[in-house]
Structure formats: structure tokens, C-alpha cells
Amino acid sequence: MIGETRAAARQDPVSAQDPPGPAISVRGLRFSYGDREVLRGVDLDVAAGEFVALVGTNGCGKSTLLRLVSGLLAPAAGSVRLAGRDVAATSRREISRRVAVLHQTLPPVPGLTARQLVRQGRFPHRGALGMLWEPDDGTADAAMAAAGVAHLADRALDTLSGGERQRVRLALAVAQDAPVLLLDEPTAHLDVRHQLEVLALVRELRDRRGLTVVTVLHELDHAARFADRVVALAAGRVHADGPPAQVITPALLAEVFGVRGRVLHDSGRDAPYCLLDEPIA
């Protein structure tokens, strides 16, 4: 078992040895916080290289789904497979080589610089003896360059703006060098410009590095514009799943979000956008 893990560790995370299959495959996933059942049988397949936006109301289980996919929570029933491999039977360390997660918040660490944080992304790739003497192979610097934050490397995180910090955290995920990237509301608390910058960067990373991206988004217009596919969760299940133009409809606004609204089409970008009118009484 240990030998098997080691062997897998030497392989590229998306090696040919992995059983074929979607990058993420979720079947019959159920999860409860105490008595409250949040997920009641979620099925979802995400192909390698896809950019999926997960939408739904507050507390509908979007973040929980990301935690289950990354093995941070164990499901009450159902299974999660990453490139064919059952997450429940995979070590924490091995999962972290396959999935990078951007959580909603990162507790402030006084004095921590951007480079120090990004270098933590190499943690899953170190052996037991590499804990102390990690060779600086330049991966962290390359990740910062890819995320456009090389110039911030020596700045303390608590001196950065929200948008800069989010880009540094994306660099951390890049340094982790995992084929799957999960993002939990990456644009929360950012102004519109930084929201666009962060999402454009995510898409650019997807395009250039072939990442599979699943991101929780509250802004439907962002989902429509940046994602290949929108998955709407409601009542603990997948309510709608498909290309943005199919999923984002007045019916979705009413049924999932309880809002009366119109959905127009931006022909320039070939994407729908919403005009929200009022909550449905």
C-alpha cells in the first residue's frame, strides 16, 4: 500500500496509469451537518480541462460539495472519484497532489510573505526528509509569474489588496501543481475590476495548463461569461446542469433563487446576462 502510494507519487498526477474517466466523478453523494441533510444524492461528472461554475443559494451545499470532492469531508453515502481513483481510499497527501483548493478565507498569518505562502504549495510534493531542506526548484517563482504576482513576492500578505491576495493564492494553487483546481467564491469581497481580473486569470490558467476548474460563484453573469458549464444546486441535488445559455434562464432565477428576472443575450460575448427585478413574494 505504501509502496503503491510512492509509485503513484513519482508519476505525473495525470499519468497514463490512471484509469481513464472524467477528472471528477461524483455519484449519489449525500452529506449532513448533524440533522440537516445538505446534499441528498448529487451526481456530477467533470471532464478534464472543463471550467464549471457551481451556483445556488447560500447554504445549498456548494462549499460542502467542494470539500467532499477534495476529501476534506467524508460523505455519508456515495462516492467521489478523481481521474477514476476513489478519494476515500486515497491518502491526504496524494489527494493534495491531485486537487488544489482555494478556500473562502485564509486566516491571516502576520508577516507571511507572498513567496513564503506560495512555496507552501510544494509541501505535498516533499518527502519526509524534505521537510527541512527543501530544494528551491523555482516552481514557486514560476507559479507567481504565471499568476502575475512575481513583483509581490517579498510583500507581506497583510499589506496586499484583496485582489492581489487572491492572485497570490492562485499562485499557491499553481505551485501545488495539481490537475484539478477547486475555488470557493474566489471573487468574494472583491471590487468589480478585481473580480474580472481573478476570473480571467483562472481561465487563463485553465487554458495554458489544462486545469480542470470547479468554482463556486454567486454572480451569475460571471458564471455565464467565464464558465463552459453551469451547475445549479438546489434542495441538495443538481437542479440544472449544462452550458450557461441553457441553465441560466428566468425559470432558474425563479425556482432556485426565488427572484423574478429577465435573461438577455449578449451577442458580443455570446453569453446570457441577467436583469434581476425583485424577490418573488
Added chain:
Amino acid sequence: MSPARAVLRWAGVVTGLLAVAAAHLLARGGADPATAAEALLGDRSGLDHRIVAELGAPRLVTALLTGAALGVAGLVLQTALRNPLAAPEFTGVNPGAVLGILAGLQSGLVPADSAGGALAAALAGGAAGGLVTWVIAGRSDAGGLVVAGLLGGALLAGFTTLLLAYQPSRFGNALRWLIGSVEGRVWEHLAHGWWWVCGWTLLAWAGAAALGVLSGGDEHAASLGLNPRVARALLLGAAIALSAGAASLAGAVSFVGLVVPHAARWASGGDPRRGVPLAALLGAGAVTLADAVAQVATRLLADGGAAHRLGVPTGVVTALAGAAVLVTVARRSRHLPG
């Protein structure tokens, strides 16, 4: 920071520590620098040489080890618990270790002057003290942990008082453990303490990368492949081992484990791989400097005509200095550090 500047900074810290150590050796009085140097190089010809070699040097090493252990223990506690107020004395570990030593001595389980016995008793007491805090804290947050640590510490101090009230004649001997002192420590007392503190400091350093990942929160750590509970338990174990080691050498030297980690973090940024060795060096320097001050104060008191040569305990100096630092920081920042 460029490598050259980093080397310069480390050289500066080490030079400072050497200067403090030299001052400590001379603070006792009686030996001039030449004599002290000769004694350290193995010359045992005169009484002054022997005093330096057999009293001054072990006292210095005790101070260095105690400080290093407290500095690293405090840094590990504060980082692993993500609590700027975590420290050996605020987590029940130090009060427990002192209670363990006193209980061992008074019950006769630990022979007086047994270095190994004091270490074992401190370790048992420190682990029990940490457990008491953990039970009181339950599932509370960072702030609750400090309250629980203070409650646990008060509970353990109550037991210590009970112990002393039971045999008041031993109070004089107990005082050095209660306040913290490195006076009168000779090489025999260091028999186990030196490898214990050095070994655990190196282990803590080896765990520094994990400590850094853990400082970003449990989810962050888990996402990077680290099991946060296991890692925290191991790191807290190292902190308890270091605190107990310090207590077995010098008793309850307070404030070093609280203040030094802040200085180490401020100087090293958020990276424990630099913070751990820096906390060891700064802690060693802090206790050594405090003891040098204590020795000078003792001499002044003696010159001032105090009939008995009353020794000022090291712990008094660290407590006063630490309190002064905390008050300054609290006044300046209007909220507690961190």
C-alpha cells in the same frame, strides 16, 4: 532578502548571543575576561578559574538551554494553536511541570539533585497540566484557550500551594522552582537537559515546514496534504517536551516563552523554518541576559550590606522585563499582540 544580507543578519544574532554569554560569565564578578577565557580553554590553576569552569559555565549553559527551550516551545504553541497568547505558562504546561517537580521532590520519588528525575517529573507534570487545560478548554476558540490555560494554571498553582502548606519547612527549596532560577546549577544538573533540549529543538525545526502550513488554518493544511490534528498533536508534544525540559533545568521562568516568539516572528516573517532557530537563539539570549542582570543585582544587594548573600532569581528579572514589554506593546497597539 538577498542571501548575503540573510547571512549577515544571522551572524549578527549569533554575535549578539556570544556577547551576552560573555557578559553573563563576567557578571558574577571575581573573574576578569582573561581568567574566564583561560578557564573555558581548560585552565584550572586558580580558584577563579575553577569558579568559572564549575559554576559560571554550567550556569551559563543552563540559561542558554532554558531560554532556547522556552523560545521554541512558545513559538510552536503560538503557531500551532494560532494564538498569540499561547505560551508555556498560559497553557498549563509550565505550572504543571513545576508542580510535577515539587511533588516528585517532596514525595521522595525524585531524589534531590537528580537531573533525570527532575526531567521525568517535569514531563509528567507538564503533560498533565496541558491535559487539564485541554479538558477545560473543550472545543473553545483561541481566546477560550488562554482563559482555560489561566484557569488550569491557577488550579495547578493551587495544588502547588497545598503541597507547600503541607510541608512549609521545604518552602525555601521550592522557591527556586516557583520563581525560576539557574543559580547553583552545575554540570551534573545538565546531564540530560542538554540533549533533551537540543534534540527537541532540532525536531521542532524539522517540523517547521508543517508548522508553517498549519499556521494557515486547518483547511489550508489539509488541502496541502497535512493532517492538521496529527500534526498539531505532534507539535504540541514537542512544545510540552521543551517546556518540561526548561522547567527541569530552571523552574518556572516566565514571559520568555510568551515574548520571545513574537520577536522571532517579527524578525523572521511568517516562516517557521527561520522562526524556530531564531526563537531558540533569542530565547537563549533573553534568559542569559536576564540572569546576567540577576547576578549584577545580587552583587549590588550584597555590596549594599544585605547580610545574607541574597540571590536574585532569574525568573524575577524575566517577569519584570516581560511585563514591561507586554505593557508597552498593549499601550502602543491598543490591542494585544498578534
